[in-house]
Amino acid sequence: MRCPYCASENTQVKDSRPTEEHTAIRRRRICPDCDGRFTTFERVQLREMMVVKRSGRKVPFERDKLYRSIEVALRKRPVENERIERLVSGLVRRLESNGEAEIPSTTIGEMVMDALRGLDPVAYVRFASVYRDFRDAADFQDVLGDIASDGSRASPSRGAGEDDDDKSGPPITRKH
Numbered sequence: 001m002r003c004p005y006c007a008s009e010n011t012q013v014k015d016s017r018p019t020e021e022h023t024a025i026r027r028r029r030i031c032p033d034c035d036g037r038f039t040t041f042e043r044v045q046l047r048e049m050m051v052v053k054r055s056g057r058k059v060p061f062e063r064d065k066l067y068r069s070i071e072v073a074l075r076k077r078p079v080e081n082e083r084i085e086r087l088v089s090g091l092v093r094r095l096e097s098n099g100e101a102e103i104p105s106t107t108i109g110e111m112v113m114d115a116l117r118g119l120d121p122v123a124y125v126r127f128a129s130v131y132r133d134f135r136d137a138a139d140f141q142d143v144l145g146d147i148a149s150d151g152s153r154a155s156p157s158r159g160a161g162e163d164d165d166d167k168s169g170p171p172i173t174r175k176h
Helices: 063-073 081-097 105-119 121-131 137-149
Strands: 012-018 024-030 037-043 050-052 058-060 102-104
Touching (some): 063 121, 102 105
Parallel strands (some): 050 102
Antiparallel strands (some): 012 024
C-alpha cells in the first residue's frame, strides 16, 4: 500500500481488525519513511462491475461514490453512519449477486431510491430530486403524493415512543 503522504510503497500494517458488520477489515498502517499513519479498509469484491450511464458510457462501479451519494441525501437526518454502511453493503451485495457485469445506472438509482424510501422519506425526496432532475414544484408534489399514499408509517430512523404524526404527516399532504 502506497503512503498517501510521501508515496513510499514501503508501508507496514500495525493493527488489523474486522469492522462491526464483519464486511471489511480495517488496517492501521505506518510509513517508516515519513512516520505517517493512515487507515485502509479491505473488502470482498465478488466481481468487477461496470456502470452503464444514460449516455451509454461505461465506468467502473465505485462503492465509495454510492456511499457518498446516499450520505449527501441523508445529511442532517437522524440516521447513524452504521445504518448507512449497512444500507450500502446490502445494495452492493444485491448488485454483485445479480450476476451481471454491466449494470445500468438507472437500476442503481432505483435501488437507492427504494432503500431510502424505507429508511428516511426526506432523504428519499432529496435523492429523487437530483436523480430524476426535478425542474419545478410539481415534480416534488408528485413524489410527496406518492409518499403520502403509502400511508402514515413511522420512519425506521425514529426513536421509540415518537409519534407518527409529529413531523411527517401534515407537511407532506399540504397544498400551497
